[in-house]
Amino acid sequence: MSILFLLSIIIFRFWKTKQKRATAVQTPIVDQVRSKDSLTDEVIVTRKSYISRESKTEDLELPLMEFEAVAIATNNFSDGNKLGKGGFGIVYKGMLPDGKEIAVKRLSKKSLQGTGEFQNEVRLIARLQHLNLVRLLGCCVEKGEKMLIYEYLENLSLDSHLFDKIRRSNLSWQKRFDIANGIARGLLYLHQDSRFRVIHRDLKASNVLLDKNMTPKISDFGMARIFGREETEANTRKVVGT
Template structure:
């Protein structure tokens, strides 16, 4: 198949060859799938040959390894013209990864925003499938935010700029891009930081396109990460822009506190980060949430506004959460009057224990696809 394809494309220009190979891999789609139009939607996506990437990564040596996930390994590379790149190489043993690869190419090749990682091209050759991205000097947000030695690099001003940048990127996906995109896996490890610590949302392998007036969808295959998944998605497979909003709210609280929602449990009470933030907010002690490594040089009102926005985004009921356009407005306006949040949806990876017996409560748990969600009534 590859030989036939090569013979058919060897006399064509680079763009034509790219289109042929992408079409053979099912990566050229018809616009009718999403917008009702019937013309072919070609991708203006450069195709890198395997030899170029091999040289750029020094034969995929371990020294150039940036990270590893379910998709495969990510390598740092250097093109002959001096441009640094990040190469996401699909593992040959990754069955689901092939669909995620195709999904990411279809989506991110059409998206252009300063707070989304830029896809430079792909490599589809023999059994190799790779995505080539712009290189992010400061890697992922989680590698700094949750690192005791590095988190001090993120002062409050940088943290606030990261929160606002992620919000703008999500707003673009939900409202301002060609299609309405639901990311479905927004988390600290999927936010990359460039040389100036500007955030860029990455990893669109799980993303979905909504067409027309569609506002939500249902899936039998729940994908995502513990601690970031909205209750309605984890329990019922319902996802929408509001499930992304929930993930963003978790991310905001993690950025403020420097703590992970998954695995964070308050001493002797075993609350996750959302429950801990909700308790402190309720008794007027929200500033106690601020990561000590930030120091004292932060505007209290701005910090409290971020905490309140985070809690508004993680409210249990999807309809109570704000849209990203409202979130961007709330973050950018010092004088905006923000609504009071209701109790969050507590998404945990293990059983949650309530020790406060002064208020009656009801514990409701449900497990779907190995995801356990526990919710408790507000107090």
């Protein structure tokens, strides 16, 4: 009887040890699956929130604006409020009820930059904060429209100064150096110091905006790509950008 009892204890302890090992091995795998599921859910929720107003704005990290509010702010997208035009569409100046000035980039129906570029820009700029990057205030996805709402920058784009005879004469060499230096700081942040390693791929004078103090701010991230921290090169499938 004592031998049977001793064997029973040994078998029971062996079984318990095996169970603990199995649990220890299985737990990280379960955690990994849960992590992947939560990441997938986050991406799905984020993408849905650009297309649907059913999702909470917290998932966006960016406010959604009503179409009517944007239309009122831009005087119903009047020609008098036009600031410029690019591959994405027309940019309008607007003013919110509290007096804050905004710039509204409205996706053209004929634009070569579609929903993918729109989502790409929203995802990137909403999470990147730097003195030399344009600030995205919100977006509007309603009634078949896709619009991005930015801070308004009084001195428009760099190309409007470089290629205008009158404005060009006001750009001293010191001011030109300060602008170039600010652009370089913005790129350094994108390439090394931000949470994501971002390659802009469409950096040109028209995509550098200037505030009232002529501080440069890089804009238009529709063609940008996120790189892994260990990646040093990548291949593209088509020619894009500048």
